[in-house]
Amino acid sequence: MGYTQKVKVLVKTSLVVSAMLALAACGGGASSDGASSDQSKNGETTSFKISHVTQESHVWHKTVEKFGEELETLSDGKMSVEIFPGSQLGLEKDMVQQLETGSLDFGFLTNAYMSTRQDSLNAWFMPFTFENLKEAAAMRESDAAKQMLEELDSQGLVGLDFMFAGNRHVLLKDGAVQSPDHLKGKKIRIIGSPAMQDFWQEVDAGPTAMPLSEVYTSLQTGVIDGIDIDLDALVTEKYYENAENLTLTNHMTFPTVVVMSKQVYEGLSEEDRKIVKEAMTNAVNWGVEEAIAREEKNLEELKKLGVKVEELKDPSLFDSTKKTITDKYEGESEVIKSFLEEVQK
Numbered sequence: 444m445g446y447t448q449k450v451k452v453l454v455k456t457s458l459v460v461s462a463m464l465a466l467a468a469c470g471g472g473a474s475s476d477g478a479s480s481d482q483s484k485n486g487e488t489t490s491f492k493i494s495h496v497t498q499e500s501h502v503w504h505k506t507v508e509k510f511g512e513e514l515e516t517l518s519d520g521k522m523s524v525e526i527f528p529g530s531q532l533g534l535e536k537d538m539v540q541q542l543e544t545g546s547l548d549f550g551f552l553t554n555a556y557m558s559t560r561q562d563s564l565n566a567w568f569m570p571f572t573f574e575n576l577k578e579a580a581a582m583r584e585s586d587a588a589k590q591m592l593e594e595l596d597s598q599g600l601v602g603l604d605f606m607f608a609g610n611r612h613v614l615l616k617d618g619a620v621q622s623p624d625h626l627k628g629k630k631i632r633i634i635g636s637p638a639m640q641d642f643w644q645e646v647d648a649g650p651t652a653m654p655l656s657e658v659y660t661s662l663q664t665g666v667i668d669g670i671d672i673d674l675d676a677l678v679t680e681k682y683y684e685n686a687e688n689l690t691l692t693n694h695m696t697f698p699t700v701v702v703m704s705k706q707v708y709e710g711l712s713e714e715d716r717k718i719v720k721e722a723m724t725n726a727v728n729w730g731v732e733e734a735i736a737r738e739e740k741n742l743e744e745l746k747k748l749g750v751k752v753e754e755l756k757d758p759s760l761f762d763s764t765k766k767t768i769t770d771k772y773e774g775e776s777e778v779i780k781s782f783l784e785e786v787q788k
Contacts, residue, residue, distance in 0.1 A: 494530075506726050507528075510722055522715070535553065543600070543704070549703050551701055552699060553634060554636070556636070571758055573696050573786075583604065603724075605699070606727050616662065616669060617688065621756060632661065640652075646761075646764055670686070674737070689752050
């Protein structure tokens with residue numbers, strides 16, 4: 444082999460070695476899609492992406508942060524989460540698509556949106572079923588609630604749990620609500636859910652579905668007369684700045700459906716799956732207690748801010764509306780029927 448050929452061989456060898464070293468240095472680096480892993484002295488580490496629609500002060504976000512803490516502790520630092528609050532990754536339909544493909548690992552998805560994809564989830568929105576958030580949260584452990592989570596498998600999702608924001612109340616620019624007549628003709632912002640839509644239509648209001656990001660200015664400009672809202676969102680989103688009349692109706696509860704990408708879940712070892720589930724259960728247990736505590740704190744805060752607060756004095760005035768809605772949905776879903784039967788036990 445001539446001198447020139449030897450040089451060429453040495454150069455090629457050097458380039459190959461350099462490339463291999465570069466790849467080794469980057470081995471397992473973070474991917475732009477879904478869970479990413481890195482090789483370290485302690486072995487493989489995994490970072491999960493999790494998304495939701497609320498602001499960072501909301502109890503759902505705090506619960507996600509708690510999940511991250513639990514995950515790192517239970518995995519000895521080998522698992523962590525990267526959080527994307529406030530719909531940073533798109534609308535909920537976009538999040539579900541990302542979960543289906545595995546480019547997003549976890550989601551805290553509103554039960555309102557998910558009930559448009561799975562009928563049984565409308566069970567949570569049967570009107571005047573729970574007097575307070577504690578009663579609603581207890582139904583997490585019901586057989587019917589567990590069945591709802593199992594049904595999510597068909598959508599490429601692993602249903603992990605239900606977390607809550609609080610019970611639903613009515614905030615209006617003008618007046619309080621003491622009967623269905625007080626809602627007649629009012630343009631009320633709702634989240635687009637079949638059961639929610641039916642409830643507001645049944646009381647002759649004008650239900651108006653719109654994204655959370657549009658509510659503040661819509662109240663400000665009079666596009667809507669009021670909103671169907673939980674106290675935590677009311678405080679964190681500051682809607683009271685444009686409407687000061689709050690009626691504590693407790694007409695519905697408001698869960699988030701906690702899910703994981705089925706594709707990502709199936710890629711985990713059995714040990715890691717157990718860690719994920721335990722971490723999420725611990726976080727949601729904490730979050731439920733936090734949400735219950737916030738109900739009272741948020742109410743006191745709203746009163747201090749000058750919000751005019753009234754309680755619905757006679758919920759029985761809505762009995763006819765309640766019966767119409769529950770009869771319809773019990774007839775369409777055995778899971779909803781079972782859910783309501785378990786509530787009565």
